[in-house]
Amino acid sequence: xxxxxxxxxxxxxxxxxxxxxxxxxxxxxxxxxxxxxxxxxxxxxxxxxxxxxxxxxxxxxxxxxxxxxxxxxxxxxxxxxxxxxxxxxxxxxxxxxxxxxxxxxxxxxxxxxxxxxxxxxxxxxxxxxxxxxxxxxxxxxxxxxxxxxxxxxxxxxxxxxxxxxxxxxxxxxxxxxxxxxxxxxxxxxxxxxxxxxxxxxxxxxxxxxxxxxxxxxxxxxxxxxxxxxxxxxxxxxxxxxxxxxxxxxxxxxxxxxxxxxxxxxxxxxxxxxxxxxxxxxxxxxxxxxxx
Amino acid sequence: xxxxxxxxxxxxxxxxxxxxxxxxxxxxxxxxxxxxxxxxxxxxxxxxxxxxxxxxxxxxxxxxxxxxxxxxxxxxxxxxxxxxxxxxxxxxxxxxxxxxxxxxxxxxxxxxxxxxxxxxxxxxxxxxxxxxxxxxxxxxxxxxxxxxxxxxxxxxxxxxxxxxxxxxxxxxxxxxxxxxxxxxxxxxxxxxxxxxxxxxxxxxxxxxxxxxxxxxxxxxxxxxxxxxxxxxxxxxxxxxxxxxxxxxxxxxxxxxxxxxxxxxxxxxxxxxxxxxxxxxxxxxxxxxxxxxxxxxxxxxxxxxxxxxxxxxxxxxxxxxxxxxxxxxxxxxxxxxxxxxxxxxxxxxxxxxxxxxxxxxxxxxxxxxxxxxxxxxxxxxxxxxxxxxxxxxxxxxxxxxxxxxxxxxxxxxxxxxxxxxxxxxxxxxxxxxxxxxxxxxxxxxxxxxxxxxxxxxxxxxxxxxxxxxxxxxxxxxxxxxxxxxxxxxxxxxxxxxxxxxxxxxxxxxxxxxxxxxxxxxxxxxxxxxxxxxxx
Numbered sequence: 001x002x003x004x005x006x007x008x009x010x011x012x013x014x015x016x017x018x019x020x021x022x023x024x025x026x027x028x029x030x031x032x033x034x035x036x037x038x039x040x041x042x043x044x045x046x047x048x049x050x051x052x053x054x055x056x057x058x059x060x061x062x063x064x065x066x067x068x069x070x071x072x073x074x075x076x077x078x079x080x081x082x083x084x085x086x087x088x089x090x091x092x093x094x095x096x097x098x099x100x101x102x103x104x105x106x107x108x109x110x111x112x113x114x115x116x117x118x119x120x121x122x123x124x125x126x127x128x129x130x131x132x133x134x135x136x137x138x139x140x141x142x143x144x145x146x147x148x149x150x151x152x153x154x155x156x157x158x159x160x161x162x163x164x165x166x167x168x169x170x171x172x173x174x175x176x177x178x179x180x181x182x183x184x185x186x187x188x189x190x191x192x193x194x195x196x197x198x199x200x201x202x203x204x205x206x207x208x209x210x211x212x213x214x215x216x217x218x219x220x221x222x223x224x225x226x227x228x229x230x231x232x233x234x235x236x237x238x239x240x241x242x243x244x245x246x247x248x249x250x251x252x253x254x255x256x257x258x259x260x261x262x263x264x265x266x267x268x269x270x271x272x273x274x275x276x277x278x279x280x281x282x283x284x285x286x287x288x289x290x291x
Numbered sequence: 292x293x294x295x296x297x298x299x300x301x302x303x304x305x306x307x308x309x310x311x312x313x314x315x316x317x318x319x320x321x322x323x324x325x326x327x328x329x330x331x332x333x334x335x336x337x338x339x340x341x342x343x344x345x346x347x348x349x350x351x352x353x354x355x356x357x358x359x360x361x362x363x364x365x366x367x368x369x370x371x372x373x374x375x376x377x378x379x380x381x382x383x384x385x386x387x388x389x390x391x392x393x394x395x396x397x398x399x400x401x402x403x404x405x406x407x408x409x410x411x412x413x414x415x416x417x418x419x420x421x422x423x424x425x426x427x428x429x430x431x432x433x434x435x436x437x438x439x440x441x442x443x444x445x446x447x448x449x450x451x452x453x454x455x456x457x458x459x460x461x462x463x464x465x466x467x468x469x470x471x472x473x474x475x476x477x478x479x480x481x482x483x484x485x486x487x488x489x490x491x492x493x494x495x496x497x498x499x500x501x502x503x504x505x506x507x508x509x510x511x512x513x514x515x516x517x518x519x520x521x522x523x524x525x526x527x528x529x530x531x532x533x534x535x536x537x538x539x540x541x542x543x544x545x546x547x548x549x550x551x552x553x554x555x556x557x558x559x560x561x562x563x564x565x566x567x568x569x570x571x572x573x574x575x576x577x578x579x580x581x582x583x584x585x586x587x588x589x590x591x592x593x594x595x596x597x598x599x600x601x602x603x604x605x606x607x608x609x610x611x612x613x614x615x616x617x618x619x620x621x622x623x624x625x626x627x628x629x630x631x632x633x634x635x636x637x638x639x640x641x642x643x644x645x646x647x648x649x650x651x652x653x654x655x656x657x658x659x660x661x662x663x664x665x666x667x668x669x670x671x672x673x674x675x676x677x678x679x680x681x682x683x684x685x686x687x688x689x690x691x692x693x694x695x696x697x698x699x700x701x702x703x704x705x706x707x708x709x710x711x712x713x714x715x716x717x718x719x720x721x722x723x724x725x726x727x728x729x730x731x732x733x734x735x736x737x738x739x740x741x742x743x744x745x746x747x748x749x750x751x752x753x754x755x756x757x758x759x760x761x762x763x764x765x766x767x768x769x770x771x772x773x774x775x776x777x778x779x780x781x782x783x784x785x786x787x788x789x790x791x792x793x794x795x796x797x798x799x800x801x802x803x804x805x806x807x808x809x810x811x812x813x814x815x816x817x818x819x820x821x822x823x824x825x
Contacts, residue, residue: 047671047823050671050674050675051674052671052674052675052822052823053822053823054820054821054822071674071679072677072678072679073677075674075675075676075677075678076677078675080675080676082668082671082672082675084668086667086668086669087669087672088582088586088669089403089483089485090483090485090586091568091576091585092567092568092569092570094568094569094570094571094572095568095569095571095572095573095576096572097572098571098572098576098577099572099576099577099581099582100672100676102572102576102577102578103577103578103579103673103676103677103678104676104677123570123571124567124568124569124570125567125568126568128403128482128483139672
């Protein structure tokens with residue numbers, strides 16, 4: 001069953017087109033990474049999903065309900081962390097967490113205390129004194145302390161230190177294990193790689209690629225570093241081979257992943273001494289779209 | 292070393308002026324335009340010596356003295372003397388308000404939003420921003436003073452000479468500068484923008500009350516208050532320069548103190564300590580309404596106290612009014628035309644109108660908080676939970692609309708509680724409450740206008756304050772200077788029955804309530820349909 005369904009959504013601000021026919025799906029129990037550079041339209045898409053902005057064209061639904069008309073009903077089952085967490089300067093972190101949890105109903109005191117401890121947050125401090133990371137922790141504690149079926153997280157770790165980032169990853173793993181769905185917008189690719197089943201890449205308001213990491217990797221190049229007894233013939237002429245670099249320790253190049261098998265059988269004629277193959281990182285995947 | 296503290300000040304000054312050029316022009320055009328426009332207006336309204344003399348007698352009654360200060364030049368009460376008597380105090384206060392807004396905007400507000408950190412990371416000194424703000428404010432006030440002076444002198448009105456006009460502008464400018472300095476000082480003490488501007492406005496109100504108390508009794512109190520001190524310049528009468536110089540001296544001292552405090556404190560902190568707060572939220576804090584109340588709590592109590600004190604202060608002079616009137620044959624003759632009602636009752640009408648418009652300020656600002664929250668991205672937290680737009684909008688609407696009623700009730704109580712002690716035959720509490728509550732529909736229409744702006748023109752919400760400003764001057768000026776009736780009728784406040792002098796006019800009130808409800812409904816519909824805009 002699809003939890004989130006974005007169907008040809010276009011959003012214009014005056015003459016500026018922020019989103020152009022965006023499609024996005026998230027299935028039950030899935031963690032979906034939503035990646036793209038700053039200003040690509042990640043936050044706009046998420047704000048439309050949260051019913052904060054109205055789509056100019058197209059439709060979007062969560063749990064099969066329209067995100068604009070049934071926002072309040074939908075939000076009872078959603079936990080959300082905005083990208084830019086701005087809090088009330090004269091309220092304490094603890095007060096804000098309580099307010100947020102109460103507004104969704106379903107209060108779980110033990111989980112709140114546990115999360116505050118794990119995220120190492122001082123709930124007695126006024127929000128005015130919190131750093132960006134600490135404000136994000138407030139939003140994260142409020143999100144994970146509430147019972148939800150879907151977690152929508154907009155760049156939730158951009159201000160967290162590595163220690164807190166791993167606490168965050170644990171939290172996502174926990175909700176995933178419990179069968180919940182997560183939409184995680186991020187530009188920290190290692191995090192997406194670690195947590196997500198599927199990835200959608202957005203650029204200038206358009207989804208330019210989406211699928212499982214495996215599928216996406218298939219479309220890209222694998223890095224090979226190889227040493228053979230005799231020089232490999234025909235490598236430079238092979239159209240699937242790119243960026244050849246020779247060094248005393250052997251030869252390094254990248255190859256279109258779909259042609260990997262054919263190339264290896266070709267190379268085996270020249271007596272392979274050592275062979276190292278590295279699958280493309282999400283980073284390379286990502287960069288390829290922006291070259 | 293000292294160079295380093297101020298490095299880049301002049302560049303920052305230019306940056307501030309560049310950033311606010313439109314805002315500065317609007318403020319200056321409004322203030323200077325209004326002041327200058329009133330010059331020929333007064334000249335036309337009070338043409339003869341006799342007319343002005345009658346006005347002088349009116350101005351000498353305790354209520355007017357409490358409101359605008361003492362009368363100077365009674366022997367030769369020229370248009371200029373009358374003009375400065377009636378206008379100077381209010382124009383100085385408006386200049387003060389502009390300066391308070393300007394200074395908090397460029398100091399505490401920038402600091403709170405983190406913009407200051409970016410500036411401070413550049414090669415600029417620790418005191419450069421405050422210095423630049425003060426320099427920009429100096430320039431703005433000088434321009435305001437000079438333009439006002441030139442504008443008033445330009446009409447060549449008898450009794451409004453060049454020197455006096457420049458003094459008039461100068462007094463407005465120096466008052467503005469003093470409040471800029473005072474605000475800069477408050478900004479060093481408190482750690483956030485809201486408290487800093489709150490302190491500044493309370494300080495302004497306190498100085499006004501101190502001046503009123505001083506002018507009615509001990510003059511020393513008036514001299515302690517800059518708002519009283521400036522009136523001693525006797526603009527257009529004697530043009531005394533010492534009050535301006537004295538206030539300039541004080542302003543320089545206050546500025547120096549603010550700069551010193553800015554030097555010794557850390558960025559983002561105030562000198563008054565921050566207490567640790569609660570780890571858990573109180574029961575109240577579990578709905579949008581609870582949150583709105585929590586956010587506005589301090590303002591609610593400060594405004595309630597201020598309005599009550601104001602009303603009580605006016606109430607305390609009701610007794611003096613009566614004796615003043617009966618001791619003055621000329622005034623007695625004027626008010627004898629309307630002998631059915633006592634002078635106090637006729638005066639309550641004007642005071643009630645002023646208090647109702649004063650009470651509208653918090654009503655509008657509480658409602659506009661909903662927009663402020665939206666701009667700061669905090670509404671998103673609520674709407675992304677199970678809170679609908681209408682519930683969020685209603686939270687502020689409920690508080691704002693009730694606040695209007697509470698403040699008018701406090702006004703009636705303030706007038707009555709103190710007034711009935713000083714008066715032999717005071718109107719009953721019922722009469723005061725009726726007179727006060729008659730203004731509630733007008734306040735609600737103003738609230739409705741502000742809500743419509745929030746719903747349909749979220750970037751133009753300031754228009755509701757302009758409308759309130761218009762209402763104030765059309766009713767205030769309209770009642771002392773017989774302006775055409777339609778000018779008053781353009782504001783809801785011009786349609787309110789003036790109890791106890793007029794009969795209760797149920798029809799007008801019902802029409803106003805219907806208009807208000809219509810505006811409420813339309814604004815709820817609009818707010819529920821539009822995008823949240825940062």
